């Protein structure tokens with residue numbers, strides 16, 4: 001039995017947290033490959049080490065003195081080492097990192113040191129091998145992640161190690177240049193390692209007892225989801241549920257390896273199991289709700305648009321030419337609406353509208369901004385009648401004006417568009433109708 005265990009920043013923020021992690025690993029012999037993130041926040045107002053590194057490197061780039069800021073980072077690690085009673089000495093590492101900062105080694109290099117240093121401490125603490133992710137997580141010469149080469153290197157290297165710590169979040173190009181995934185990317189590293197060793201389970205340890213039906217920062221004490229499919233999770237992660245990096249699903253999904261989201265502070269809780277498919281009936285009609293704010297919508301109206309061959313393509317080409325990605329695109333008989341990220345769209349707005357006029361000669365184009373999109377996701381929705389109706393009535397009761405509602409073709413999700421300022425109320429209302437009241 002082989003398990004890959006990833007611990008997020010909140011699980012490794014202090015010596016006390018490290019001790020909890022140590023106990024969890026020691027409790028199960030199968031927990032042989034450990035992926036640590038950089039130390040996270042110890043209190044809500046604290047700063048993650050990754051953010052401290054970005055900010056410190058920002059000073060290095062400006063050729064300002066970054067010594068004091070760097071000291072703050074050193075202190076975070078030394079405090080953990082001391083608290084654990086270890087003899088680990090990172091002074092040579094700190095000196096080298098500072099040297100490389102002065103040489104402007106790169107933003108990715110700077111950020112990656114958070115995981116790198118934490119990995120050294122973790123390996124020392126557990127008595128496991130330390131494997132530098134730069135040797136096994138590979139990016140190509142353009143800086144894009146190279147999945148094939150990574151899988152080869154990881155399986156080769158890990159076959160020689162029974163117990164290892166591999167820092168999350170970064171890897172390197174073949175020329176040695178360090179690259180990171182996007183924020184939260186240690187989840188991706190964990191998934192890659194699990195795939196490479198054909199793990200029986202990928203455990204992802206964080207500070208919540210699993211994937212919750214809604215964001216706990218919006219809904220008070222939301223219920224946890226016991227089992228969720230990869231597809232449902234993909235919809236929720238993409239729409240902003242930040243527990244697991246949206247790209248962390250693909251490597252394990254390929255091999256059918258389940259993911260278990262667990263809480264380091266409550267290891268007795270079973271957490272959420274993420275699987276390819278399940279016969280287990282969801283507890284509620286919906287599995288989860290997630291959403292994002294700050295979208296703009298462009299509604300294009302033209303009589304008989306449906307019978308005009310190539311209409312959609314011509315409109316979409318305008319967005320492509322302006323390098324704007326499309327988030328969502330509901331359509332009617334004579335209208336189509338396109339949702340885009342407001343910040344990407346704003347500066348190109350007039351160019352896009354002119355382009356649409358030229359491309360399809362619409363009767364009318366309308367713009368709306370400050371919109372939020374909410375995804376209501378669930379494998380149980382297909383079998384339940386009236387789900388959209390319940391969403392509508394919940395939102396009406398909460399005085400939320402619905403700008404758009406659209407059922408995805410997978411019947412796995414319903415997307416609701418509301419104004420930014422109604423975002424949280426809308427999520428609470430949908431949660432209540434399906435979970436608290438359960439009518």
Ligand SMILES: Nc1ncnc2c1ncn2[C@@H]1O[C@H](COP(=O)(O)OP(=O)(O)O)[C@@H](O)[C@H]1O
Nearest residue numbers: 008009010206207208211212214215241242243
């Ligand atoms: N649906 C959700 N279920 C659980 N947590 C969520 C959800 N949506 C957002 N979150 C947030 O995700 C956080 C965990 O993810 P993250 O901060 O990346 O943890 P870690 O540092 O352990 O990797 C939780 O503390 C919670 O605030």
Ligand SMILES: N[C@@H](CC(=O)OP(=O)(O)O)C(=O)O
Nearest residue numbers: 008009037050183184185186
């Ligand atoms: N430390 C990185 C990578 C990461 O995955 O962190 P966490 O597991 O704390 O989300 C970040 O802050 O983005």
